[in-house]
Amino acid sequence: MELTAAKRVLLAGNEAVARGAHEAAVGVATGYPGTPSTEVLEALAVYQGADVRWSANEKVALDVAAGASFGGVRAIATMKHVGLNVAADTFMTLAYTGVGAGLVVVSADDPGMHSSQNEQDNRVYARFAGVPLLEPGDSQEAKDFTRLAFDISETFDTPVLLRYTTRIAHTRGLVELGEIVEQPVPGFRRDPRKYVMLPANARARRPAVLARLDRLTWYVEESALTQVHERGSEVAVVTSGICYQYVREVLPEVSILKLGITHPLPVERIRAFAGGRRTFVVEESGPFLEEALLGAGIPVVGKEFFPRIGEMTPEDVREGFARAGIGGCALPTADEGGGQPVLPAAPPRPPVLCPGCPHAIPFMALRQARAVVAGDIGCYTLAALAPLEAMDTCVAMGCSIGMAVGLAASGGATGPVTAAIGDSTFLHSGIPALIEAVCSRANITVVILDNGITAMTGGQHHPGTGTTLRGAAAPAVDLVSLCRAAGVEHVEVVDPYDIGAVHTAVRQANQFPGPAVVITNRPCVEAPVKIRDRPYQVIPGACIGCQLCMNIGCPSITWGDTWYDGLRVVTVDASTCTGCTVCAQMCPAGAMTPVAGWEARPGG
Numbered sequence: 001m002e003l004t005a006a007k008r009v010l011l012a013g014n015e016a017v018a019r020g021a022h023e024a025a026v027g028v029a030t031g032y033p034g035t036p037s038t039e040v041l042e043a044l045a046v047y048q049g050a051d052v053r054w055s056a057n058e059k060v061a062l063d064v065a066a067g068a069s070f071g072g073v074r075a076i077a078t079m080k081h082v083g084l085n086v087a088a089d090t091f092m093t094l095a096y097t098g099v100g101a102g103l104v105v106v107s108a109d110d111p112g113m114h115s116s117q118n119e120q121d122n123r124v125y126a127r128f129a130g131v132p133l134l135e136p137g138d139s140q141e142a143k144d145f146t147r148l149a150f151d152i153s154e155t156f157d158t159p160v161l162l163r164y165t166t167r168i169a170h171t172r173g174l175v176e177l178g179e180i181v182e183q184p185v186p187g188f189r190r191d192p193r194k195y196v197m198l199p200a201n202a203r204a205r206r207p208a209v210l211a212r213l214d215r216l217t218w219y220v221e222e223s224a225l226t227q228v229h230e231r232g233s234e235v236a237v238v239t240s241g242i243c244y245q246y247v248r249e250v251l252p253e254v255s256i257l258k259l260g261i262t263h264p265l266p267v268e269r270i271r272a273f274a275g276g277r278r279t280f281v282v283e284e285s286g287p288f289l290e291e292a293l294l295g296a297g298i299p300v301v302g303k304e305f306f307p308r309i310g311e312m313t314p315e316d317v318r319e320g321f322a323r324a325g326i327g328g329c330a331l332p333t334a335d336e337g338g339g340q341p342v343l344p345a346a347p348p349r350p351p352v353l354c355p356g357c358p359h360a361i362p363f364m365a366l367r368q369a370r371a372v373v374a375g376d377i378g379c380y381t382l383a384a385l386a387p388l389e390a391m392d393t394c395v396a397m398g399c400s401i402g403m404a405v406g407l408a409a410s411g412g413a414t415g416p417v418t419a420a421i422g423d424s425t426f427l428h429s430g431i432p433a434l435i436e437a438v439c440s441r442a443n444i445t446v447v448i449l450d451n452g453i454t455a456m457t458g459g460q461h462h463p464g465t466g467t468t469l470r471g472a473a474a475p476a477v478d479l480v481s482l483c484r485a486a487g488v489e490h491v492e493v494v495d496p497y498d499i500g501a502v503h504t505a506v507r508q509a510n511q512f513p514g515p516a517v518v519i520t521n522r523p524c525v526e527a528p529v530k531i532r533d534r535p536y537q538v539i540p541g542a543c544i545g546c547q548l549c550m551n552i553g554c555p556s557i558t559w560g561d562t563w564y565d566g567l568r569v570v571t572v573d574a575s576t577c578t579g580c581t582v583c584a585q586m587c588p589a590g591a592m593t594p595v596a597g598w599e600a601r602p603g604g
Ligand SMILES: Cc1ncc(C[n+]2csc(CCOP(=O)(O)OP(=O)(O)O)c2C)c(N)n1
Pocket: 032, 033, 034, 035, 080, 082, 083, 086, 116, 117, 377, 378, 379, 380, 397, 421, 422, 423, 424, 425, 426, 449, 451, 453, 454, 455, 456, 457
């Protein structure tokens, strides 16, 4: 449902960013999915007007957004923190070219690594590139700052980095909606000295980047995005983003300078605010603000008392101040009106592949082949865990094939070298490494786990899916043709539910001299539609308790406390079984049988 103006609505930070972009009349919105950024584009797609699309990867997303901006249309590119590493090449030089119409880059960082392979503080990218950095502290600011970021981008002819963290991205808050500000579309203005970064042109733009930073510094010193809450306390706190809420909660009486723009910094304003008081910097992740202020000669303390690892919590802030001899105020408990009652922690559950996940059997085959498996990032990374335990490396998106090439080159692998990569990841950044494998005649097998979707981040389409973000039909990249066109001679497509066929395909690929590709071709059982085929059950008395089926790691199969005729047996939970047949194929006793009288369940 499209939201109308002059209303206050509850929005998560990501939805608020989408609303801000919509109010700023964004024309082109691009991105690549990744927690905690994914919902921005999904929320933007609900509004009519803009061209909203998932791109093949973050660099392509930023290239498309930059092209649109050069063409005179406001554009936004969204990504998670590691996505900006992928887009960094473009990002760094966009600081030189500047923009046509407003260009905003959203980086949603994941301190604590709820769903990421590392934690990195992407504020440093703004300093690195020399571009302005906005850090919203709640949903209202997420909307307002996004909108303002387009204006700043145009006023100062610069891309703007909008950076926030998981709590802001996923926490809901009341947001007052605004009107949509229609934008003129001037079209592309040819200007090679600005847009063609030949060394001679780039050298000429370098001083422009620094001059712009100077102008931005004057702007920031005056900006209303810096809020000073002076309460006359003996200590002073400089903070930004979500940490502002935590400081207010823990020390309601302390004087706070809350930053909205964190690069460049309003150094003189902060110096005046600190005014010789004991000044604390409370910030999540690295000592980004602290180092900048120390560098400017403002004596502050921060990471001496507050953690630099993981997500900051109000408790961390309270403890930090307590260590510094300040406050000592406990956070209010639920009884004292401190919010939700503290619920008992849920028992830890190891993450597992879904029942019927088509990724399980290829990894069983790889393990049986004693392959050394360079893995990649996606749902299938869970194959590194028990019971599959069939992945030996996993570093960053798209690394698997290149790492397999290197492992093969090392001569140190103890078995056939294999790369295992999902379809979205292959299209994101696997293709160049496959070309490298071909050109270096690397003796590797590449297993492309094609489930038709970007499952890990919630089922977004990708260039092989055949749909657009808004669900319209689109041309789909054919992976077989793509691999053949790259020069791979041995390409085989196999049904991952057919255990025998998968084993044969892996064996043949391993025997092939040079790079070989095996593509598994079953759709994800959860997205875009839930696949629920006739479920299986265990025939009473037929199970011999061998537990072979437990090796699949299917959560529908349990080895619990079920006994039959004095023998402990497995059970299949028919309510979650998707009917993939894999356990029935594996069972040496023929103990798995389809449930009789089954009818398709809703969503099946
Ligand atoms: C550079 C980067 N961008 C985005 C992500 C978030 N992410 C992790 S895996 C993945 C794609 C998974 O899709 P696919 O390879 O098809 O595997 P599936 O989950 O469908 O099995 C994404 C988008 C990331 N970790 N790194």
